[in-house]
Amino acid sequence: MLLSPFEKVLVKRYLLPGRSEAFIALVAGISLVAVALGVAALVIVMSVMNGFRAELFDKIVGLNGHAIVQAYGGRIENWQSVLQEVRQTPGVTQASPLIEQPQMGSFNGRVDLVFARGNTAEDIQRLKPKLVSGSLAPLKPGAGEVAIGSQLAANLGIRVGDTLTIINPQGRSTPFGTVPREIAYRVAAIFEIGVFDFDERFVVMPIEDAQTLLLTGDAIGMIEVQVTDPDAVTEILKPVSQRLAGQAVVTDWRSMNASLFEALAVERVAMFVVLSIIVLVAVFNILSSLIMLVRAKTRDIAILRTMGASRKSLLKVFVTVGFVVGALGTVAGLILGAAFLFFRQSIVRVIEVLTGQNLWDPKIRFLTELPARPDPVEIVLIVIMALVFSFLATLYPAFKAASTDPVQVLRYE
Template sequence: MTAKAAAAGPAGAGPFSMFERMVAWRYLRPQRKEAVVSVIALISFFGIMLGVAALIIVMAVMNGFRAELLTRILGINGHLILSPVDLPLDDYDAIAKRINGVGGVKYAIPMIDGQVLSTGTAGPGTGALVRGIRGEDLGKISLVATNIRQGSLVGFDTGEGVAIGARMAENLGLVLGDTITLVSPEGDATPFGTTPRVKTYPVTAIFEVGMSEYDSSIVFMPLSEAQLYFNMDNQAQTIEIFVDNPDTVDALKPAVEEAAQRPVYLADWRQRNQTFFSALQVERNVMFMILTLIVLVAALNIISGLIMLVKDKGHDIAILRTMGATQGAILRIFLMTGAAIGVAGTLAGVGLGVVVCLNVETIRQFFSWLSGTVLFNPELYFLSQLPARMDFGETASVVAMALVLSFLATIFPAWRAARLDPVEALRYE
């Protein structure tokens, strides 16, 4: 050892050394005389865990709810709706073929929509939406074609039957082969005025797409039969256009208008559902801000717990300072003590949130059985199951927010501990 090194003395422990970690861990362990401090630390841990878990679960459910609704709404309705201007849409077949040739378009489907009153063998009548569509086109709507619970779509155009939703069949007491009666206010003109049109159709297929609004209200009818029923001979009401990427509908509008070769009005899925999805977005943002307060309150508990710990450990801090511990070492010790609570609570919250999200439907069914009530009623929330879809970026932002709040909460108590004067702390010892 050189004379210069000998004069300098032994080198102290570096930042975040084993000594500092050992002292920080010792302060974290519960001791009988520090029961209050330990309880506050435990409350802070559970507060951060529950806050992070609640944020992850709620955001995942909101994302899943929006994604499922979007999938079902866009799976059964066109992304672009073409309506005629001035003249009836009697050349729908030629227009649909030209639009099918536009790049980015999956298929264009001529349709007729009409409101009717439907009655069956049991229960009161209910309002329904009749959608006139060709059998080949109905087979292209995979959300319906792949969810046929009874019957078949084979021979849909020639069978003069209709396909109805499972909830409508249940409400009206209908099974496959029964007849459903449809009453339209737009009937035949007589000398005594317009009389409602009443006609019965056999039920040839029953579908279930998983969205109660559709399963309880939609009736698919062959296009040729719908033209007769609604007095629209050789006409279509609209052409619904399904595209490869729903977010690019704006770029496709000029090409679709050009392919139509006549004046038309185009409405996209965002215009038709703007209020609904805007309300979902607002609700999601508000829930995030409200649940963030849970994590903030838990972080404030860390501050109070560390302030009490610093006050209780004033004697120990003074002794450490007299033994050579620097202000920086004391600062880092209490930073690690508080941060450990935040990090552990955050990691536990992430684990709890992931477990709940992966089993959210099972948990819902369990609580429904336990309470004897229907939680997440499909009649109110449109979907038959509680969805949850975790987003990695969103989860990472929740974790980062919780960690930042936890670290910020430790700064003031750790700074007070580092500023403690050992002479004052040991004056009356």
């Protein structure tokens, strides 16, 4: 919508009203701030929700893979042939044997639930970027070395070099009953995945040591699988499911964390709808400020009409005035949202200090830090939505101004 020089002068005049119209300017300023806050809230919340889902997905899948193949009864005896079969499936990038069972961990009289996790040497090295202290090099079969999560270390008071005793209730049978199996392991490393449940429970060791601890012989518990496209994991592993029907079950990352990711999806949609209503309410301020401006400028509009200004020109002027306010508010909202996301962790800490409340408890939020991952497509949609709402809010007052009858107005002036 191109404006003539005459229309540009009017737009500038109405966007910057004089002292006599300070109240109208105040309402327009409030409209701009309201739109900015609404857009910023949408950008911040949607980016945090996206970041939360992405970080949770990366951390969970990074440790557990995109799917697992688990035999009925919990043990895969002929796992070498099954592993080879899975690796040869098109779309599978990696497949590794895995053992994982709940046990009891003890240190200096403290006892806690732990998950003894047996991994291959290659999979253990994937923890290297997550190390807090220690080294993964000593984790070799038969060495009696393990790596534990940072929260588990804090709960039991363990440091690198200490000895953790793992108690397997399925011990050896004696005439007096079953005697739990206890094996002491030296803690060689402490890692932090970033998912509270993992950091609080996992004890990682070579798979051979896990087989010895759990008395499984050469059997393993499951096969961890990674694929080229996580969203198509069900289709990629469908041939494996069919070939292993009756022997093993294939469970993908959606099924393993179904309730969590479904809750995130529902919450994400709900937050978008609620915050969109906030933006809609904000543009009503634009509507009210334009109505006030039209009523204040009724005499001026009538004079302009008698001087030859067309209805189309007046329509364009008032639509532009309202749209510019909405556009400036949208840009300000994007800047505000970007600044908040950039300094989000510092802002959370400041609020925690001021309120004395723990706003980001890893026990509840699963992650140790507030994540954020802006989606360019979503941001574009938010901008379009805000601009469309702003444009629609200008139509009624603009048509009202354009339909002003100069004869009726000036007759009583």
